[in-house]
Amino acid sequence: MGTLAEEIFSAKLGREVHAGEFVLSDIDVVMSHDSTSPLAIKAFEQIGTRVFNADKIVIPFDHVVPPANINAAAIQKTTREFVKSQNIRHFYSEGVCHQLLIDKGFASPGKIIIGGDSHTCTHGALGAFATGMGSTDIGVAYATGKSWFMVPETHMFRVEGHLPSGVYAKDLILDIIGKTKANGATYRSCEFAGSTISNMTVSERVTLCNMAIEMGGKTGLVQPDDKTRKFVGDRDYRAIAAKDPEYEKERTFSAADLDPKVACPSRVDNVKSVADVAGTPLDEVFIGSCTNGRTDDLEIVARIFKGKKVNRFTRTIIVPASRTVYEEALQKGFINTFLSAGAVVCNPGCGPCTGRHQGVLADGETALTTMNRNFTGRMGSPKSEIFIASPATAAASAIRGSIADPRE
C-alpha cells in the first residue's frame, strides 16, 4: 500500500515497505556504459570473479562511439575483454544506453533497474524503479546482483489540460524544473500524473522521466497503463498502481498555459520562454540524446526542415538515439530531409552531449541542444554556452541561425 515507488519495492521484496526505510534488494537490470564500466570493473574485481548473472547485465557503448582517441579506444578494449570473459550477451555499440534499454525490452513495469548513468531515472516512464548510481555500486551489483536503497518519498507532479500547438513534453519538463529548482526534489521519486500525462505517448513520458535527476530526483515514474502495456507487450506488463498513496508534496501544472521553453546557460533550472532569448546567434544545434533522440522527435524536425536549409554558420548535428530509430528515420525519409537541409547525421550514440566528439564547442561558441544538461564546459570549452530546448525549437533555430520560436 502506498506510492508507486513503495508498491514496486514492496512487490519486489515480498513485504510492505515504506518511504524512509533502508532495504537491500535484488536488481533486475544492471547497466553501465563505456565511461562508467572501467571503474565498475575495477570495483568488481576486488570482490568477485564471476558476475552474479550475465543475462541481467547490459553494457552499451554510447558516450564516445566509435572511439575518438586512443584513450577512449583503450578503455573500450578493456571493457570488451571483460564482456567476453564474463559471457555477457547484452553488449552493444548501437545507441544511447537508455534508448537501448527501452528498444530491447529491458525496461518494463515493476523492474528494479540501476545504471552507471544519472539519467537511468528515464525508465520510470515504463513503470520501472530505475535510478543512476556510481561505478562502485555497479561493480558491487555485478558481483552480488543486489544494492541498498532508501525507499524514497514521492513528489507528485500533476499536469492537466492539452499542450498547445508547438509546445511539447520537453517544454513541460523544462517548465517543471524551472519552478521546482535543481534541488527541489532531491532524493524523491518524481511521479507524473494527470490528463496531460495520460494523453502522452510513451516516448513523451520518457522525455519527462529522463530529466527527473535535474530536479535532484532519485527517479521519475509514470503509472503503467494501456499505453505501457501496448509498448512492452502482455508478457512484460505488470499492473502496478499506487494504493492510497501519501505524497510528501504535490504540485499542479496547467499544460494549456505553456509556451516553448529554454534552459539558459548554465543551469537546467535557469528556464525562460524562448521568446525571451529569441535572436541569440547559434554556432551549433544538436538534436538527439536520451531525452529527445527518438523517431517522433526526428519526425518533428523533418517536418520543420522540409524544403529548407539550415543556416550556413550554424552547424546542425542530428544523432538518432539508436540503430532502430536510425532505421525508422531512414525508412520514413527523414534522413534525406536532414541531409538536403545541410545537417550532419551521426551514428547512433550520445554524440556531442558530453563534449567528447561529434560537435565540440570552442571558446565563445553557443549551442542549442535537445539534451538534458547545460553545465559550464559540458560540450567542450568552459567558455562556451549551452541552451536546452525541444526538437521543434532546435529545428526552427537551426534554420534561423539563432534561437527561434517554432510556432512562427
Added chain:
Amino acid sequence: MGKAWVFGDDVNTDLITPSRFNLTTDEKELAQACFCEARPGFSVMVKPGDFLVAGENFGCGSSREHAPVAIKACGIKAVIAQSFARIFLRNAINIGLPVLVCDGAGKIHEGDELDADLQKGTIKNITKDEDYKAQPLPGFILRIVQAGGIIPYLKRHSIDELND
C-alpha cells in the same frame, strides 16, 4: 586539522571533474583533474587533511564516480556541506570519502583551520573558535563509511549482512 576550501551552492560534477577525464581510472590523474577549470592548481594547493566546504546540493549532475574519487585523491579528509546531491553522497560513502551534512557549513570561511571527528559528527572551527554539529549518518551507512567504503566492507562481510 586542515584548511577549509569553500565553494558555493549547486557545485556540479562537470565542475569537479570535466567529462574528458572520464577516460581515466588513475587516481593521480583524477586528482589533477579536480576543479582544474574552476580553480586551476587546486590539486597542488590542497594539503592532505584539508576539508572541502560547500553550500546546498553539492555534487549535483552526473553520476560519475570520478568526482568523489578526484576529491579524495587530492587528500581531502572530508566534504562538509549544507546538503548533498543524492548520487554524489552515495558515491562518496561507497568509495570511503567521508561526508558531513552540516547546517553550520555556511559559517566556515575560506582558509579557516578545521578539525572534525567523523565518528561523533562534530566539526571544530579552530580559527573562529566555533563548533558545529553534523547530521549523524543512518544505520548501515555508518558501517560502510567506518569500513572505508563498500569494497573494504564487502571484503570482510557478505552484502546480506547490511540487512542485520
